[in-house]
Amino acid sequence: xxxxxxxxxxxxxxxxxxxxxxxxxxxxxxxxxxxxxxxxxxxxxxxxxxxxxxxxxxxxxxxxxxxxxxxxxxxxxxxxxxxxxxxxxxxxxxxxxxxxxxxxxxxxxxxxxxxxxxxxxxxxxxxxxxxxxxxxxxxxxxxxxxxxxxxxxxxxxxxx
Numbered sequence: 001x002x003x004x005x006x007x008x009x010x011x012x013x014x015x016x017x018x019x020x021x022x023x024x025x026x027x028x029x030x031x032x033x034x035x036x037x038x039x040x041x042x043x044x045x046x047x048x049x050x051x052x053x054x055x056x057x058x059x060x061x062x063x064x065x066x067x068x069x070x071x072x073x074x075x076x077x078x079x080x081x082x083x084x085x086x087x088x089x090x091x092x093x094x095x096x097x098x099x100x101x102x103x104x105x106x107x108x109x110x111x112x113x114x115x116x117x118x119x120x121x122x123x124x125x126x127x128x129x130x131x132x133x134x135x136x137x138x139x140x141x142x143x144x145x146x147x148x149x150x151x152x153x154x155x156x157x158x159x160x
Contacts (some may be wrong), residue, residue, distance in 0.1 A: 001111050002110070002111035002112065002142075003110045003111055003112070003130075003137060003139050004137065004140060005135065005139065006022070006136065006139060007134075007136070007137050008135050008136055008137075009027050009028055009031045009095060009135045009137065010027060010062070010106065010110065010136045011026065011028050011102075011111040012027050012074075012106050013024070013025070013026050013027075014026075014027065014100060014101055014106055015079075015080035015099075015100040015102065016080070016097060016098065016099055016100070016129070017080050017081075017083040017084035017087055017099075017100060018084075019085075019094070019099040022080040022081070022084070022100075023040070025141040027135075028105060028135070030071060030073065030099075031128040031132055031134070031135040032134065032135055033095065033134055034070035034071055034134070034144075035068050035069050035070050035131070035132070035133050035134075036069065036070060036071045036072075036073060036075070036089075036092060036131070036132070036133075037057075037069050037072045037129065037130070037131055037156055037160075038073040038075060038099075038129065038130050038132065039053065039070070039072075039073070039128070039129040039130075039151055039153075039156070040074075040076065040107070040112065040125040040126070040127065040128050040129070041053050041054065041075075041076050041125065041127060042076070042077075042114060042125060042126070043076055043077065043126060044076050044078045044082050044083055045077060045082070045086055045089075045125055046152070048127075048148055049127075050086070050089075050090065052148060052152065053127070053148065053151070053152065053153075054074055054086070054090050054092070054096075054155035055090060056152050056154065057072055057074065057096055057153045058090060058091065058092055058095060058096065059124065059153070060153040060154065060157055061069050061071055061095040061096060062095075062154065063157055063159065064156070064157055067152065067160035068069045068079070068160070069131075069160065071095065071097055072095070072096045072097065072099040073099050073135035073147075074092075074096050074097070074098055074099065074106075075099040075100075075101055075106070075107075076100065076101065076102050076124075076125065077102065077103075077104045077107055077123065077124045077125050078100055079098035079100055079102045080098075080102065080103065082100065083098040083099070083100045086098070098113075101125070102156055104123045104125070105126070107123075107125040108123075109145065112125050112126045112128055112142070113125065113136055114126045126139060126142055126143065127147065127151055128140065128142040128143060128150075128151050129141050129146065129150070129151035129155075129156050131156065131159060131160065139156075139159045141155065141156070141159075146154075
């Protein structure tokens with residue numbers, strides 16, 4: 001079942017890429033008592049994700065946070081080391097929390113898995129973005145396959 005507006009973010013543990021290395025973090029820690037923008041990409045270092053999706057959020061991070069957002073989270077079904085390297089490559093510099101869902105457990109709990117096994121990529125996340133307040137989803141934008149209009153930073157900024 002896919003998460004929807006009004007639902008609560010599932011309580012799970014994930015890995016976060018930090019400048020000091022991998023850190024375990026709970027979704028409760030990330031979302032409780034906060035206004036959060038979470039966007040998910042099919043994979044770090046993939047074309048649209050690296051050329052458009054993450055860069056848009058990096059460029060608009062200050063404007064998004066100026067709208068009362070406490071955290072901007074980028075999630076991918078990659079390991080935490082890949083997300084750490086991607087953050088460095090994309091000059092994230094701490095403006096965005098890089099959240100690794102290495103086994104796609106959180107992605108499955110959200111109902112956002114994308115089966116790319118036939119393409120040799122395994123199970124990934126659909127491209128989507130959500131806004132949550134105190135752990136409750138207030139906005140959800142899921143892209144159709146190949147889409148990149150609903151979940152881009154500028155579109156989310158308009159919804160805040």
